[in-house]
């Protein structure tokens with residue numbers, strides 16, 4: 317049996333996570349990151365906590381004969397933590413080691429001390445000077461058990477990966493890159509969907525938008541005034557109607573204007589042939605003698621206030637590349653350029669499976685049961701990421717039920733919540749094994765959310781598809797009113813179920829059950845996966861300076877909810893893995909590298925995809941109005957989507973930051989610790 321990775325499933329790691337959250341809340345964080353002088357003791361504390369040796373005994377000066385009673389091994393961690401930096405540095409140099417994590421740049425975790433203090437009743441135990449410490453330390457290879465807390469031993473903690481080759485979590489950047497690449501083939505095979513403009517908001521252009529007309533399509537007047545021919549003064553028409561209104565917008569071509577003549581014209585009206593300029597009404601005087609005079613202050617310039625045909629674009633010009641998000645402005649431009657419908661990227665169909673017997677769908681928590689916080693949250697977020705959420709189903713913690721639900725799902729992407737860890741009813745790993753799925757990412761070095769996973773499922777088998785289809789047909793015959801989604805019309809769109817040939821594989825994103833960990837999984841794995849499947853551009857990198865230092869995990873990336881104030885990212889409290897209070901008032905998730913980040917450090921901030929939700933909702937309203945209109949696939953010869961052209965959408969961060977700068981945002985200090 318391969319020894320378990322000490323980082324997998326260690327309860328102490330969870331304590332560290334909680335402590336990180338609390339440490340951020342309790343005291344102002346010291347100016348991080350790095351705390352390079354203290355790297356050793358943090359490693360030592362973690363190593364001992366994880367029941368593994370920290371340093372070879374001679375270098376550490378441990379006395380192997382020391383008695384290993386009770387709290388010794390824990391005290392040792394604390395003792396190491398209290399060592400003087402100079403001493404530690406010396407020890408590091410002596411050993412030539414680079415820290416236990418092997419990833420470099422590891423930093424101290426004040427939170428580690430916090431955890432240890434909690435275990436030890438907030439005391440550091442008597443006589444724990446740097447020298448005494450070493451002589452009292454137990455043999456590092458055989459840490460004595462703590463009376464209250466036994467360091468995890470390989471055999472005491474079954475983990476689904478124990479029987480597999482050495483498994484280490486994927487780094488956070490790698491996990492995102494893998495997720496972004498995972499469905500490239502599927503994205504390339506998906507046929508575009510033609511949508512009427514009224515249903516295209518929030519979709520992504522599957523093909524470049526080429527102008528179907530010149531814009532403006534003819535020479536138009538930019539102002540209300542007179543169309544003029546040649547130099548003035550100009551003779552005005554004698555016809556009463558022409559004197560009153562002249563040429564109005566929305567009419568066919570007017571009669572040619574002879575040289576030296578003028579005629580009233582409205583903004584947007586077609587300029588008559590022969591006109592050389594437009595004179596604004598406020599710059600000219602029609603004295604009543606049949607002549608128009610330009611005011612001396614505004615001499616007429618050739619072509620003034622005429623918008624010439626094709627000024628904005630010529631027919632055939634590319635206005636927008638494929639991959640552009642259809643915003644209200646894009647709808648307007650497309651309409652102006654002659655479009656009635658747009659080729660859009662087919663939205664990936666996503667089914668959400670919420671696992672957990674303890675979950676309630678209504679009312680207050682009782683009898684050890686809690687409200688399902690993920691069911692209401694994950695679907696809308698997935699829609700904001702461009703998915704067509706076909707349904708959110710709650711499943712019992714029952715292996716066969718979970719396996720059947722995943723196997724039979726017709727969705728392109730199955731998103732599960734909970735059950736990713738190694739508990740007795742955590743059925744995600746066993747299900748994936750049973751289904752022969754390929755694990756692309758199995759655990760990520762990120763806090764919270766480290767048990768998250770991404771798998772490639774075999775395409776739905778023919779038997780499974782036929783069984784499902786006949787069941788669905790039967791159900792819809794029996795109850796034609798009932799939506800397929802048991803939660804109601806999660807999405808009113810007509811389903812864009814493609815043929816099996818366009819869905820060569822399906823994917824599964826396993827989100828951890830802790831709610832903030834699930835959000836972390838959404839942004840780490842689901843966002844890049846769906847970005848590829850929806851043809852959306854990668855978000856523009858949006859670094860922001862940290863308003864205060866943030867403690868780091870020694871090896872893992874941390875994602876910390878932040879709000880923006882005067883362009884700086886202010887870390888929010890209540891950022892523990894099981895908490896949603898921080899993220900609920902956040903503008904984004906700051907990416908804190910292993911070891912932490914100092915105040916002022918520019919860190920990446922992941923946008924939370926709720927600005928897109930607004931467009932989804934608008935789209936929803938429009939869709940209900942146009943429910944009778946079927947989606948059509950493009951006719952032969954219609955423009956086909958082209959890969960590779962992606963524009964990055966403007967980041968809203970600056971705007972949001974400006975908004976928060978006015979002092980009306982929610983204070984990150986609000987609420988009790």
Ligand SMILES: Nc1nc2c(c(=O)[nH]1)N[C@H]1C(S)=C(S)[C@@H](COP(=O)(O)OP(=O)(O)OC[C@H]3O[C@@H](n4cnc5c(N)ncnc54)[C@H](O)[C@@H]3O)O[C@H]1N2
Pocket residue numbers: 324325326327330670671672674675686687688689690691733734735736737738739742764765766767827828829830831833893
């Ligand atoms: N032995 C180990 N235990 C745990 C590990 C580990 O590595 N080894 N990792 C911990 C971490 S970190 C996380 S995160 C969780 C992930 O656990 P699961 O994905 O298996 O999720 P559950 O055990 O089902 O639930 C965890 C937690 O979250 C609550 N939960 C679940 N679903 C919901 C929901 N829809 N709404 C609200 N809350 C939910 C659940 O009640 C649990 O409290 O595992 C740790 N354990």
Ligand code: MOO
Pocket residue numbers: 330333762763764765766767828830832833834893894
């Ligand atoms: O720490 Mo878990 O990764 O709670 O998310």
